[in-house]
Amino acid sequence: MSESKFLAIDPKLEDYWRAIILFGKNVACYKFALAKSLLELAPQGKSIITLEDLAEPYSRHIIEHLKIVDKQTTSVSSRFLDACRKFNTGDITKTRLIDTTVQRGFENVIDAFHNLSVGETAVRFFVDERRGANKGIILTNELFKLLEKLQSENLPHEVEARWRLVETAWELNISRNLISIGYDPNNQLLFTFSDRRRRVDVTSCRDALNGYQKGKCFYSFADISIEPGSTNLADVDHFIPYSLNEYISNIDGVWNLVLSSTECNRGKRGKFDRLPDIKYLDRLHNRNEFLITSNHPLRETLIQQTGNTTKHRRNFLQCKYRKAQSRLGTGSNHGWKSEFEYPVTF
Template sequence: MRFYQVDPTRESYWRGVILFGKNFATYKFALAHALYDVSHEHEVIRLEDLAVPFSRHLCAHLRDASKQTLNMSKPGPLLKACMQFNEGVIADDQLIQQTVKHGFGIVLDAFHNVGGGPIAKQFFINEQRESKSIRLTDDFYHLIQSAQFHNLRHETDARWRLVEKAWEMNLPPELLDVHYDPNQETLFTRLKSSRITLTSCRNSLNGYQKGHCFYCHAPVSLEPGHAQLADVDHFLPLKIQPSMPGVNLNGVWNLVLACQPCNRGIEGKSDRVPELDLLYRLHARNEYFINSRLPLHEAIINQTGTNEPTRRSFLNESWNAALRLRLQKWNPPLRETLIL
């Protein structure tokens, strides 16, 4: 996939797993969180030790999004055990036993598969058949030492919650639309007369930008209070919305993460229109969304077009319409090199 082939870092391969790998019963996300949490002191991790954070994250998400189990005609034995644990029917040691027995059979083999085959970088070796354990690789240890590692937890949880909401709502794709709440900085959708918050906007966007400012490629953070906390920016300025009534400028397709100097600095974008090469970058970013499936996939298709040429034309027409409103063009200073 182009996402990590043009930028073959460990962070890109990991994000490729989270964003584009199959969502088998949410186990992929629970495993990712377990790998974040488990002790990294030894490279060999027993399944019994991995099962502790793995089951804890599953139980927490089932409490918050229990309706997803109702969409399964026959929940598997592990999800049943998690539900029983949440209800106080079984104890912690019983949950761990069930997790070791039923939790890792598929997910450990499938975790590194993206687009029909294994990715080039493997973050652990599956040794469950030989010794009921996994072995962390050098790629994983380099990953946790990277400057981007602190963002990966937020990105994984945001992706997990989006998948859960899509299952929970069980809506026909054409009825699913996603909008941005600038006050809460969240993504939301509507079901009949109800408004449903999906997840943090920052955390959802960051992985597709590989942890960097969309404009200048400076590193950004998702941690509240961090000096490099990303701003959520409208690529085409929101001030022109009254002049473009048929275009939803608050849609996901028009939202990017920017560093603070690019968004609100002295030489920042403000209410100007980014140069054309940045529009091409936005198109590539939106295609990543679509390839990652549910529910941002449907949101961008609904808002911009059902096929790639139509979506490209939509962006070009919207960009030209913004320029006709006499907005100035803007180009950021290039601080780093990053290929989206």
Template sequence: MRFYQADPALENYWRGVILFGNNFATYKFALAHALYEVERSNTLITLEALALPFSHHICQHLKQAPKQTLNMAKPGPFLKACMQFNNGEITLEQFLQATVKHGFKVVLDAFHNVSGGPIDRQFFINETRESKGIRLTDDFYRLAETPQFLNLAHETDARWTLVEKAWEMNLPPQLLDVHYDAQEEVLFTRLSSSRITLTSCRNSLNGYQKGHCFYCNAPVSLERGHAQLADVDHFLPLAAQTAMPGVNLNGVWNLVLACQECNRGANGKFARVPDLRLLYRLHDRNEYFINSRLPLHEAIINQTGNNEPKRRAFLNERWNEALQCRLQKWDPPVQQEIIL
């Protein structure tokens, strides 16, 4: 709850739903994508209008990741219809009828629930009994006008992919180790001798930084070709690796998104060590990862410690070791207020 209460912007309430809500099935992510795409000239969105984009995203993900709920041994009627449609066993009309009948029974009421209860801001009202649809609130329309709105679809898909990958791999938590491939800009893990790509690193990190540069709080973009496209940066530079053999500096715990000016501008960070107060910010960001779970939280715990004091001590020790490499300290030349 601290994530959006500390900085109660609408986009952070929305991110709270996507990043921290319970996941027993992936319908929440499909509903979010449907709301990004559906025509919104009328505040009332019928279930028929939601059905096509909602079911389309489930079907597309099913093709790549067959496990879209915790209990695929007994899929419900909606998932059965998705699989039948993918196999060409039912028509589009039959599929959409099944979606309207079965697809929205739980997700509409559960969408806004985080930490056991509803968040303070509601983006739609469930009016299926009165109007056979949902009614978008003013908060959703305001959200759609924010500069961060375009980033949210990328963040949602990255989160969705992480959840389904965790269910698919079913790894014992102590075996999960996540790494960063700088060339492909993805997060990956290994299962036996096989490498498993998890998701885009940039898209996974952005939500936990609330769409801003980790160092100076300038807004960043996830859209390729955008002038504000974020860089993935190693908080403790790889040049410090010699001082800490066996420590995974390519782990999620040490990766942040930075604006291009902070990362490689005239006064950029390069192979320098950020100020200690920024280390505390990194700790807070990592705790958000851990609280959102599946599967990055286990990787960070494995790499940094199984409780909060140990993780804080781990970061302090690595920061001091980096300075022992005679690397200079660095602070962003211009900084806006940051609330993580």
């Protein structure tokens, strides 16, 4: 299973969190709203969170997304989502919304939050206490420790990006519509088109890809950030250089986009327009397989770009790499390498 491979190499707290967000099977927005609420509530320092306390941020995140995309579930109807819609139109009060959220908003998500296809995660970020004296959830030490990690600033962006991609797929009715997803290098956005050929900007490319690289530079495994304004802000890099765009088809495809530290991408001894060493090709394949096997809305895009089977996708990358070598006039398998590399994480 994809999440097993994702967690196979020295998993950290943030990797368990990312497995929940990135590899969960989502038929509704609830897991994303709960994740954003947990990241918002934990810094307040309280471990006991009543359902009333949880209902405010949880419903707020959902009503904000309903304003962007009305379809927030694959189910035909939801009385809870209907209440959120009524609040947005001014037909019910905030008090009524909170009461409805407490009664109906958490029916499945609290039980299912930690579930992956291989079972429940080894790490829990809260404990269900709805039937106990506290009538809510208890945040675990693991959640508080997670927020102390360097990667914690990236997590809200990753949840939001995953949510935006999934709800766009729901809005377009079937995920294969996202086959047309593209990359806008000027704005570093992923976009697609509606059935009326209207461009739909979906999310930041950085935010969508970062979790699958575990918040690490693709080449050196150094920590990177996707927080706007960060001194450590990641670059979106074309693995096969963009300078070959006239010879390599779909060079802006998601299959060829990786996140890199600025030092590796354009530092003193950076990659720039050079072809990376062939050793990185297997790493690119692994990153793409995480996306394909994680029920990610980009899976259809990647399959369409690279092939229907793992073997086809490996062959696709190898073919593109050899073609790039030929255009650059080198027959050697040796290309640019990062000057240093931290322990492998994916």
